[in-house]
Amino acid sequence: SGGSPTGAPAGTPNGTPTDRIVATHELRVCSTGDYRPLTYRDASGTWSGIDVDMARDLATRLGARMTMVPTTWSTLLDDVTAGRCDLAVGGVSVTADRAARATFTVPYLQDGKTPIVRCADLGRFSTLAQIDRPGVRVVVNPGGTNERFVRARLTAATIVPYPDNNTIHDTVADGRTDLMITDAIEARWQAAARPDVLCAEHPDSPFDRSQKAYLIPPGDPAFVDTVNRWLTGALTDGTWARAAKPWLG
Ligand SMILES: O=C(O)C(=O)C[C@]1(C(=O)O)C=C[C@@H](O)C=C1
Structure with a gap:
């Protein structure tokens, strides 16, 4: 058949x-x-x-x-x-x-997109207006809706493409970049995996749905x-x- x-x-x-x-x-x-x-x-x-x-x-x-x-x-x-x-x-x-x-x-x-930041930076990159400033480095994995979101919503910030989504959060943790915008379920999980280092900014009220x-x-x-x-x-x-x-x- x-x-x-x-x-x-x-x-x-x-x-x-x-x-x-x-x-x-x-x-x-x-x-x-x-x-x-x-x-x-x-x-x-x-x-x-x-x-x-x-x-x-x-x-x-x-x-x-x-x-x-x-x-x-x-x-x-x-x-x-x-x-x-x-x-x-x-x-x-x-x-x-x-x-x-x-x-x-x-x-x-x-789900929905929310920032994952260094816990020391909590509150600094909470809104898109705070994020979309010259010199703010937003790391993004290519090819999915994360990339689509940041390219549509950010014009002044520096978008840093990073190919490996399993290690991308390290770039935020160690300061190579300032934040990632990703799905809340991922932001929560990565933050829980590295408490006191990585924090999910507002996973219960993401930027979109x-x-x-x-x-x-x-x-x-x-x-x-x-x-x-x-x-x-x-x-x-x-x-x-x-x-x-x-x-x-
Ligand atoms: O493309 C999608 O639909 C996704 O939600 C996948 C996607 C992305 O948006 O890049 C979401 C979170 C992960 O960090 C990796 C990939």
Whole structure:
């Protein structure tokens, strides 16, 4: 099943998730591995994170094994639309450009952008007016909504691109940069990981609001339904809470 009238695979150049999962019993999960507490790939290549555990639970429910497919924030959408994975997880924000080319599940988290600063600087970089001044160095990981936010909202501050989102917070901690603007769940986690050094500025009242969801290749509404049913259940039956506990306490 799943073939288009021309015989070419439906959905993406690599067929649909449903067809692939039925044929291979494998769930291929794209993730960047650089966004704790949601997705993390350590130096030895071991994956962890709330969304990684969630994807593993989905795979189990599908009778499939999970294979992680490393991606980056700049290439995630192309990897999904090309069908290089069946699902992308790990803090993916619902955006119009992504929704135009692929399909989001129901959202599982509300979030928003907030500064992460040296605790010694708490209160200095709280508002965008305080941040958007000459000489203020704002570090940003490329390719995602963090970059989009700072490039849209800051004109006077110096935007410092930094490629490795697993070590980017070190640049704030040791003074190479002044702050990062990122999702509150990340700001809170990084601040908790380095108490008295890194502080989340106002994570309960972020600059904007966004929703996190999982992203599915286009053209497989049956798979979207399956994942939505699983996700809706997982949010209420304790599956999400169990995945979150080791990270969020
Ligand atoms: O692109 C998105 O949707 C994200 O929310 C991912 C994003 C980003 O905005 O760059 C968010 C926080 C992490 O620091 C890494 C990536």
